[in-house]
Amino acid sequence: MGRLAIRRVAYNGQKYYFESPYLNDGIIVLEGENGQGKSTFMNLIYYGLGGKVSGFNKRDKEAENKHNEIYYDVDNYVELEVTINDKNYELTRSIGDSSIYIVDSEKKVIETCVYRNKSNGDTTVFSDWILEVLGVDVFDIVQGTKKFKLNMTDLMRLIYHDQATEVDKIYKIPDNENFLSDSLEIRKAIFEVLLGEIYNDYYSVLGKYKIKLKEYEKKEAVMDSYNEFLAEILNEELGNVAHIKTIINENEEMLTKVTIERDIARSEESNASEILKEIDFERRKLNQLQGNMEELIHARSSVEQSTEKILYLIDGSEKELYEIEKIRFVNKKLKLFTPNTCPYCLREVIRDKDKCICGCEIDEEQYEKFFYTDQEYLEILKVKKKAIQSLSGLLNKKNKRLQMILNELEEYNHKINGVRSFIQDLAKDITSDYNSAYVKKIDDRICEINSNIIEYRKAEELAQKRENIAVEVTKLRNQIDGLKIKVDSYLSSAREDMLVKKKIFSEIYLDLMENADKNCYAAYVGDDYMPHINMNSYRERSASVPKRLMFFLTMLIMSLKNNVNYPRFLMIDTPNKEGIDKINLIKNLEQLSKAYELRSDPSTLFQIILTTGTGTYPESFKKYVFLTLEDDNLLLKIKTK
Structure with a gap:
């Protein structure tokens, strides 16, 4: 200075x-x-x-x-x-x-x-x-x-x-x-x-480190929130940008091929025998879809039955838990139940060891297991609550599985209706000179591919944002790692310097105080x-x-x-x-x-x-x-x- x-x-x-x-x-x-x-x-x-x-x-x-x-x-x-x-x-x-x-x-x-x-x-x-x-x-x-x-x-x-x-x-x-x-x-x-000769540098770097650390923690929180957001709006894990671009390119190439196929189909006349073969193929496809749908319906029924059983067990356990809590409360307040209480008049009985109130030989441990201390009641309640938690976790898994089955059923239902509609359109083309059903199917396929491309482009945008945040998080992490090394280095040197300064300070201070x-x-x-x-x-x-x-x-x-x-x-x-x-x-x-x-x-x-x-x-x-x-x-x- x-x-x-x-x-x-x-x-x-x-x-x-x-x-x-x-x-x-x-x-x-x-x-x-x-x-x-x-x-x-x-x-x-x-x-x-x-x-x-x-x-x-x-x-x-x-x-x-x-x-x-x-x-x-x-x-x-x-x-x-x-x-x-x-x-x-x-x-x-x-x-x-x-x-x-x-x-x-x-x-x-x-x-x-x-x-x-x-x-x-x-x-x-x-x-x-x-x-x-x-x-x-x-x-x-x-x-x-x-x-x-x-x-x-x-x-x-x-x-x-x-x-x-x-x-x-x-x-x-x-x-x-x-x-x-x-x-x-x-x-x-x-x-x-x-x-301190070095502490000025130390505090300067420490301030930068803490500021950068706050930036990193804030950006990391943004990353976590963004991942939670993606998990809520997407049904599956989002791929990286390079992977999504590859899928987009594949879909664009497929779109080009299907468009050419549609142009060819429009220029060709319909062929009754080919249409009948197509109808037969679509019917087999329909049967396969219906078979898969029946399996899903059976799976849905099985999951629903399991869910009902789990709900029944949870309800019973909760009632049992409530009853145990009431018993514990009454026993704790009134002290009604002890191994030495007469079950008829509730008076205290002087009982010999290994003897029942009635005088019969008993196993003391077996006898006392019907009477619990407050700590034992708490342990029982803890076990019951843990069982309810386990059942609730299983119920959540069953509900998620049921929702997946319902989504698949809806998808299969949509596919079945589409195949049925296509079979009807093919049947109409048997007496026609134009492949309208096939062209319509290709048009639907083109719409589907275009829709997929739009969805993948949205996914690419989301993935790009995620990768940009990840790059910033990584950059900030590298910066704070570098600053942390500097902070530790300056701190070590500063402490050595201050150790010497404190010794000199104390010597001067003692001399002044003894004189004053x-x-x-x-x-x-x-x-x-x-x-x-x-x-x-x-x-x-x-x-x-x-x-x-x-x-x-x-x-x-x-x-x-x-x-x-x-x-x-x-x-x-x-x-x-x-x-x-x-x-x-x-x-x-x-x-x-x-x-x-x-x-x-x-x-x-x-x-x-x-x-x-x-x-x-x-x-x-x-x-x-x-x-x-x-x-x-x-x-x-x-x-x-």
Whole structure:
């Protein structure tokens, strides 16, 4: 990542204005009493960088904690002069507007939009612009059905140490707080992108993989739905396109031959002896069809009888199941039936083992089999239900078989009627000079072939669509397989890199915590990238101040020692919270000077903007103070007419 530094902060409206002096590199301090405008200064910077400040939102009439001087001002805007990678830019954002206008070093004006969902194709998203200038790839984060891009304001959660966030939460509260934006996965992604050299590539490829995987799953679902659709409209399995084209060609060749045969038949005179032979052939054909139809009628009768028997068995089993359920219920509620109950008076009887109530010798197991526990009743019910399910499955098979027989009977009936009609037409041609019956049959055959060709062309279209979907599914599967390999490769390298980074981070963090908190003896960052102090033992609330502050400082120091994405820029807004005393707070703030000491190269530049109470900082920081707000010297000044 490149380097970011704020050089000048300005606010202008019809009623109020403010303009800061030039802001240097290193540690710079704005001191002032409560209510003088320290947090306002930080909010102006954050707002100018595309962040959301609820007190500035003029469109929210019900907004709490309105910043009255800004909320009710007119024609007001924030202007920042920033340095990114040694290039100067001017950023201007009107209060209540989602546009940020950028003037680069060549005086070129770029219009950007803060909110991605309000940006059209012609307007650049501000976050995309600044991340690109800083050298961070803009990639998609996919969680479940949600897809969004990691924005600059997400990364600012570990760059802007604000005052509103509870100190034990570490990360700044997201601008749009919900279970997704503040999920563990998102927080880990922010940490990994800021400090991991390879994680940026990993998340970029991971986002592409998840998007492509969703495309694949969606297309695969389309394929499954299409196959179900084909199964419903077709009586048999649909062949592939090549096979269907072969059948179409065969039918077209057959159509040509039959058409020629019809032309020949039209030109020939009828022959009585040939017609009689044809009639005899058709009668034999008729007999064969009728014989087949009788076999089908017999099969239909057999299946119908079987179906009736199955229905009878299902009905009996369901009644038996109902009776058993009633018996179980009564026995469970009233405890009527036990091996030691008199069947006449229903009183409890003291019975000797292997003796009946009447005193006769019995087999205990044989005796008890007429009495069941609740668990045994459940097992009996389970067996009965399974039997009913088996019978229902068999019934479905019989119904399908019956439907097939009925369809075949209808087809045979149609063929028989056709043969009978043809025999009648042939009989008429015996006394005629024209083969009308034969020509009519050929015409019917031509119609049938044409109809088949039309059906096969429809089938070809359906098969082509199926194959197109299959090609897309295969293509997407190959793409996700390739991306998965890349994801695994990047993840393996990124984990190795992050393992080293976590070790270095924990060492720096421990050193800072031991200097900032006299009671700290153990500090490290866990797998969730959250700080763990003194093996997670109970600490007083004020101990959370150094815990959070040193975490942010460690992030900055990591960027001064390694080539990572953290922008060597840190904002710290009045860390005087949770009842921490002034002495300990100053001791905490002293650790900020470690940024000078621990950087790998003395020429490496950084910027820490600190706002704090008047005099609430180490004596050595006096030279870093660029502005003091006290008495009537407020941050926002009233314009004089």
